[in-house]
Amino acid sequence: MLKQKPADEKWAVLVNEFGQVGIDGAIFAASGAIVREVAGGCLCCAMGLPFQVAVNRLLTEVNPDRLLIEPTGLGHPKRVLDMLDGGYFRTVLDVRASICLVDPRKLGDSRYTSHENFVDQIALSDVLVANKTDLADKNAIESFKRWAEGNRPRKTVVAQTVQGQLEVAWLNLTRNLERRASFPDAHQTGSIHLPDETTLKNKDQLKSITADGYQSYGTVFPEHNCFDYEHLQELLSQLEAERIKAVFATNKGWFIFNAVDGVMTIVPCKLSANSRIEIIATQNNWQDILLALNRCTVSSCSDLN
Known part of the structure; x- marks a missing residue:
């Protein structure tokens, strides 16, 4: 669009x-x-x-x-x-x-x-x-x-x-006000559960949120962090998750990693402020994943900036 x-x-x-x-x-x-x-x-x-x-x-x-x-x-x-x-x-x-x-x-x-x-x-x-x-x-x-x-x-x-791939002309179509929700009272009280500080072992790096039975964990890495592309790709492809979305600075450039239903797509992107990742899943081994991600780092991405 x-x-x-x-x-x-x-x-x-x-x-x-x-x-x-x-x-x-x-x-x-x-x-x-x-x-x-x-x-x-x-x-x-x-x-x-x-x-x-x-x-x-x-x-x-x-x-x-x-x-x-x-x-x-x-x-x-x-x-x-x-x-x-x-x-x-x-x-x-x-x-x-x-x-x-x-x-x-x-x-x-x-x-x-x-x-x-x-x-x-x-x-x-x-x-x-x-x-x-x-x-x-x-x-x-x-x-x-x-x-x-x-x-x-x-x-x-x-x-x-x-x-x-969507048609931009669809954005100008008129909204039909006669459409009705089957569950009009959904989310009236909300279903978001934010963790308290004791829930997280490393609250400065790892953020979590739970809603509707799904659990999401994510982190923003320091600006200087650079990741080995091959090791990162291998790690993310092995994770069992409902959804993985990430932007990483690697030794091959900046990339967007997007995985759903076990299928991962990787596309190059422009420079971002920081590398970051969000994982939605039912498992709870986030500290292990964070450690594995940190092991994928390499010395420098300075030549890519």
């Missing part, structure tokens, strides 16, 4: 992440976007006030022509939309279509199809896109089509894509 921005428009991105260490913000910033982050939970729960502050700051300081809001996958869209529809925001924002990307392979898994966030993210979306269709079989694609067809009101756009 950012690559399709018209040259005469100013765009800003508000990105929300489940974990406390911002990874997506670093990735977007490396692409040259104007970015603000709300980390450490979902926009619609405990993060409500920081979300409103972040939006206000973007509107005041940046005055963008378009504001893209990218919430965590654990966020409930009704609460986000309610905040945008209320009070001051209602007078200054023209909220357009909501776009939802779905991995069609997940439609055969009751952990997703019975989850209130998953269901309502689809229900409240105006544009529903099956992503990763190159990895899905015929049955998964047919399930997606049936799921999309069964939604009422009908979706404004139903599409299929790979690598998250």
Whole structure:
């Protein structure tokens, strides 16, 4: 989407992440976007006030022509939309279509199809896109089509894509106010559990957060840290996790590491302020992982800066 921005428009991105260490913000910033982050939970729960502050700051300081809001996958869209529809925001924002990307392979898994966030993210979306269709079989694609067809009101756009390739014209589509959440009371009291200091053995390096049964740990490394690319790739590919997102300075350059469902993609990126990583999983051997990451460091990346 950012690559399709018209040259005469100013765009800003508000990105929300489940974990406390911002990874997506670093990735977007490396692409040259104007970015603000709300980390450490979902926009619609405990993060409500920081979300409103972040939006206000973007509107005041940046005055963008378009504001893209990218919430965590654990966020409930009704609460986000309610905040945008209320009070001051209602007078200054023209909220357009909501776009939802779905991995069609997940439609055969009751952990997703019975989850209130998953269901309502689809229900409240105006544009529903099956992503990763190159990895899905015929049955998964047919399930997606049936799921999309069964939604009422009908979706404004139903599409299929790979690598998250979206049409910039979808951003101008009108939002359908008749869409309703199946779980309107979701997240009314919030489900975010922040650890106290005694929970962490090394609270200066390791930050954790738990929500909806998922646990996220992350860390930001010192600015001078440089990592051996081969050792780092081998380590991250062996970790059992729901999701791994990271930006690392290596002896081969700066790279974004992104792993989900056991598949890792590695792409080069521009210089970032620090190397950082966020891991979402059910296991609890974070100290061992941190030690292993530190063993992947090498003497210097100074020639890459």
